[in-house]
Structure formats: structure tokens, C-alpha cells
Amino acid sequence: MAIPEHADYVVVGAGIHGLSTAWRLAQRLLDAREEVEGRIIILDKSGVASGASGIACGVVRNNYFQPAMRKLMAHSVKVWESDPEGLHYHPVGYMQISCESMRKDIQSIYNQQLEIGYESEFIEGENATTHYMRSMFEDWQAQNITSILHEKQGGYANNTKTLYALAEKVESMGVRIVSGIEVTGFNFDSASPAVRSIETNKGTITCEQIVIGTGPWVRDFWTMLGLPKQITVKSLNGEVHDNVDMWRYWQLEEGVLTVPPETLLTDNGNVPPVIHVDTDAPLISDVDGSVITDELWGIYYKPDWHFGGVQGGASPYKVNTPVDDVAIDPYGPSSPEFVSSSEFAHMWVSALAHCHKRFEGMMPKYHREPSGGIGCFTPDSFPVFDTFCENVAIIADSNHGWKMIGVGHLVADELLGEKQELLEPFRFSRFARGELHPVSNSPYPWS
Ligand SMILES: Cc1cc2nc3c(=O)[nH]c(=O)nc-3n(C[C@H](O)[C@H](O)[C@H](O)COP(=O)(O)OP(=O)(O)OC[C@H]3O[C@@H](n4cnc5c(N)ncnc54)[C@H](O)[C@@H]3O)c2cc1C
Numbered sequence: 001m002a003i004p005e006h007a008d009y010v011v012v013g014a015g016i017h018g019l020s021t022a023w024r025l026a027q028r029l030l031d032a033r034e035e036v037e038g039r040i041i042i043l044d045k046s047g048v049a050s051g052a053s054g055i056a057c058g059v060v061r062n063n064y065f066q067p068a069m070r071k072l073m074a075h076s077v078k079v080w081e082s083d084p085e086g087l088h089y090h091p092v093g094y095m096q097i098s099c100e101s102m103r104k105d106i107q108s109i110y111n112q113q114l115e116i117g118y119e120s121e122f123i124e125g126e127n128a129t130t131h132y133m134r135s136m137f138e139d140w141q142a143q144n145i146t147s148i149l150h151e152k153q154g155g156y157a158n159n160t161k162t163l164y165a166l167a168e169k170v171e172s173m174g175v176r177i178v179s180g181i182e183v184t185g186f187n188f189d190s191a192s193p194a195v196r197s198i199e200t201n202k203g204t205i206t207c208e209q210i211v212i213g214t215g216p217w218v219r220d221f222w223t224m225l226g227l228p229k230q231i232t233v234k235s236l237n238g239e240v241h242d243n244v245d246m247w248r249y250w251q252l253e254e255g256v257l258t259v260p261p262e263t264l265l266t267d268n269g270n271v272p273p274v275i276h277v278d279t280d281a282p283l284i285s286d287v288d289g290s291v292i293t294d295e296l297w298g299i300y301y302k303p304d305w306h307f308g309g310v311q312g313g314a315s316p317y318k319v320n321t322p323v324d325d326v327a328i329d330p331y332g333p334s335s336p337e338f339v340s341s342s343e344f345a346h347m348w349v350s351a352l353a354h355c356h357k358r359f360e361g362m363m364p365k366y367h368r369e370p371s372g373g374i375g376c377f378t379p380d381s382f383p384v385f386d387t388f389c390e391n392v393a394i395i396a397d398s399n400h401g402w403k404m405i406g407v408g409h410l411v412a413d414e415l416l417g418e419k420q421e422l423l424e425p426f427r428f429s430r431f432a433r434g435e436l437h438p439v440s441n442s443p444y445p446w447s
């Protein structure tokens with residue numbers, strides 16, 4: 001089929017953000033009895049689910065120390081809850097299980113969840129938390145735990161299944177998804193900063209509005225749009241830092257233990273909430289008894305029938321390659337350079353055994369195929385949702401974004417001229433203004 005020469009709305013990227021933006025936009029146009037066919041197109045250089053969204057663990061949680069993130073997640077969870085079956089979403093809940101150094105942070109998250117009506121429970125103290133966990137799993141044995149935030153909402157969704165369902169949904173509404181077309185540049189208006197057409201490897205497409213949802217490839221779009229590679233960042237204590245790289249990469253480490261997913265059912269035979277444990281108890285190798293770390297460490301895991309085992313991850317590590325030299329392609333498990341390390345497998349499986357006796361001696365069950373992928377982070381590790389060059393909306397996030405299915409909806413509403421308060425704390429200007437998101441005591445750069 002010929003490549004269109006014009007579309008009112010061009011969305012670049014067929015991941016969770018691009019698809020959810022197109023979904024809402026198409027719905028709004030249909031609600032207003034306007035035509036969708038020929039007006040909205042999604043361009044992807046590979047196809048649906050070929051970026052971070054296609055490999056994401058799929059965890060949906062509200063547990064963020066940053067109030068703005070929490071509100072945004074609550075909004076996104078509502079979108080997931082609007083059609084659990086259709087979106088392949090499993091509302092099993094989520095548990096943040098933590099050691100003492102994190103208790104106060106987590107308590108403040110719980111208090112804020114109460115304020116916004118997000119359903120959760122907070123359990124405190126070593127005995128009470130052990131009792132709570134053992135009422136679910138009699139072999140629970142994690143050490144140094146003094147709080148549990150049990151979110152009754154949230155859970156996880158099956159990455160590719162969700163994306164294919166979204167693609168089908170938007171196509172049925174009249175959106176066209178064009179795969180195998182690579183955006184290579186932008187042509188600007190002669191009289192304003194706006195973009196008037198998009199260059200691709202298959203020709204030029206004129207447009208009115210553009211949405212960029214390109215996950216880890218945002219670095220390249222930033223450059224194509226002539227946005228600054230280095231910026232000034234005012235930190236929360238008022239210090240001004242010049243020439244800070246706008247982007248940096250981290251490797252997100254995830255893997256699968258190839259045991260029947262039922263291995264992790266609760267003692268009552270139920271699917272448990274997604275479990276996230278952060279503790280400062282020494283982590284001892286389940287392979288040779290050595291100390292893997294005696295510093296704060298964290299893992300998350302869930303039984304997952306889509307991945308075929310117990311699936312999860314741990315804290316990411318920084319990619320030290322200079323940002324411009326990071327080879328994003330081939331992405332994810334196909335990357336010769338950026339996949340989960342063997343140290344990850346050793347750490348993660350030993351950590352599972354630290355938490356549950358049932359995982360002791362399971363190292364040989366670790367799925368040895370490559371997994372994980374890189375994410376592109378901003379200076380404060382939180383996303384940027386903003387409009388640049390007058391008509392280019394950028395959804396810049398490859399680290400938190402699976403769960404944020406509602407962001408595309410808000411961006412679509414902004415395209416129709418309705419400013420969204422939930423997006424305000426994520427504007428690019430926050431770096432210069434010193435309005436960064438607060439930092440927690442979690443071992444993750446994004447929590
Ligand atoms: C291993 C891993 C696990 C994760 N787990 C979770 C999780 O459990 N929960 C959570 O909330 N988040 C998670 N994330 C983060 C989440 O996956 C991302 O934030 C989110 O998927 C980003 O979605 P996106 O639609 O912006 O980009 P992507 O899904 O990366 O899609 C971008 C698309 O843009 C296309 N593209 C790129 N360049 C071009 C071009 N020049 N022309 C045309 N198309 C182009 C690509 O082909 C790709 O299909 C995880 C990330 C990783 C890497």
C-alpha cells in the first residue's frame with residue numbers, strides 16, 4: 001500500500017505510548033463525529049511491540065515516592081481497569097516489601113495513597129510483616145523487613161498481547177499503522193518554529209501535529225529536532241549545574257526462572273500480587289555461599305504464564321558508553337551488547353531464594369537466553385511530556401512507561417487543546433527551574 005503524503009496527526013512509535021495516544025485521539029474524534037480514516041497514522045521503523053514496550057515486565061504499580069508520579073499512575077491504573085480483559089491486564093495487586101531505611105518513605109507513599117483514594121494497606125514491624133507474608137507463603141524467609149505496602153490495585157499486563165490488542169483497537173477505529181518506515185528528519189515551517197513535514201526512508205509526509213513515542217530512541221529524535229544535547233539543571237537544593245547531558249542510558253535487567261508459574265501461587269492457590277523486595281540484609285549466593293552484597297539490594301517478581309515461568313528483575317546499571325555512541329539497535333534481547341548480565345542471574349535467583357525457601361537450588365532453572373534492554377533516562381530519571389517546536393508532542397520515557405497507559409490519553413487531550421494538569425510536573429522547563437522530582441531512599445533511580 002502506498003505511503004500517505006499527508007496526515008493531520010502523525011504518531012511516531014507503535015509502543016504503549018504511541019498506541020494509547022492514537023487510541024484516545026481516535027476515540028475523541030469519533031465522539032465528535034469527525035473522520036478518523038486518513039487523519040491519524042502511526043509510523044514505526046519495525047512494527048508494533050518492537051521497542052521497550054514489547055519486552056517490558058509489564059508491572060503496573062502506584063508505588064512512587066514522587067507525588068506527581070503517584071497521581072499519574074493512579075490515572076493510568078484507571079485506564080487499565082477500564083478493560084482488563086481487552087488489555088490483557090491482571091489486577092492482582094502489588095506489594096512493596098522494605099527494610100527499615102525505607103519505612104518512612106513508604107509510609108508517606110501510603111498516606112498519600114489514602115489522600116487520593118488509591119486502595120492500599122500498610123503493615124509495619126518485623127513480626128507483623130513476617131506474619132503477613134507467611135499467611136500467604138509459609139516458606140517466606142526474607143530478612144530485615146519492617147514494612148509492607150500492599151497496593152490492592154495494580155498488577156501486571158502481558159506486554160505483546162496488550163500491544164497487539166491496542167493495535168487492533170486503533171485500526172478498527174480508522175487509524176493506519178505503517179510498519180517498516182523510518183523517520184529520518186523534520187522539515188520546519190519557514191515562518192514559525194513548527195514542523196510542517198516529516199522525512200522518512202519512504203518519502204515525505206506533511207502533517208499538522210506530531211507525537212513522538214519512541215522510547216529509548218528519543219535521543220535521536222531530540223537531535224533531529226535540534227533540541228539541546230546538554231542542558232542546565234538546577235537541583236533541589238538550588239545548585240545550578242551547566243552542561244548536563246540531557247540523556248543517559250541504563251541497562252534494565254530482567255529474566256525468567258523456567259519453573260511452572262504455579263510454583264509461585266499462594267498457599268491458598270491464588271495468583272499473588274507482584275512482589276517487590278528491597279532489603280539491606282546481606283545477600284548470600286545460593287550457588288556457592290559467597291556474599292553477593294551487604295548493601296541495599298532489590299528485586300521484583302511474579303508468576304507469569306506469558307513469559308512461561310517466574311519473571312522479574314533487579315536494579316538497573318548505568319551504561320558507561322558516551323551517550324552519542326550507545327548503539328540502540330538491534331534492541332533488547334537481540335543486542336550484542338546490552339542484555340541482562342550473568343551477574344544479574346546469580347543475584348536475582350539468589351535473592352529469590354533469600355525470600356522463599358522454594359527457590360533454593362534453582363539456579364540451573366534460570367532461562368539463559370538474552371533478556372532485558374536499555375532505557376533512556378533524563379537528568380532526574382523521570383519522564384518528559386512536553387510540546388516542542390509548537391506542534392511536536394514528545395513522550396520521553398523508556399523506564400516507567402509501560403504502566404503509564406494513561407499518558408497517551410492526556411497527550412491526546414492536549415493535542416485537542418485541553419491542557420492537562422497531571423502532565424505539568426513533567427515539563428522540560430523543570431530542569432532549569434529547579435522543580436525536579438524528589439529523590440527517595442530506594443535502590444532504584446526511578447522510584
Ligand atoms: C527490560 C525492560 C522492562 C521494563 N519493565 C517495565 C515494567 O514492568 N513496568 C513499566 O511500567 N515499565 C517498564 N519498562 C519501561 C517501559 O517498557 C517503557 O517506558 C515503555 O515501554 C516505553 O514505551 P514507548 O511506547 O515510548 O516506546 P517503545 O515501546 O520503545 O516503542 C518505540 C517505537 O519507536 C520505534 N522507532 C524508533 N525509532 C524510530 C524511527 N526513526 N522511525 C520510526 N519508528 C521508530 C521503534 O521501532 C519502537 O517500536 C521496562 C523497560 C525495559 C527495557
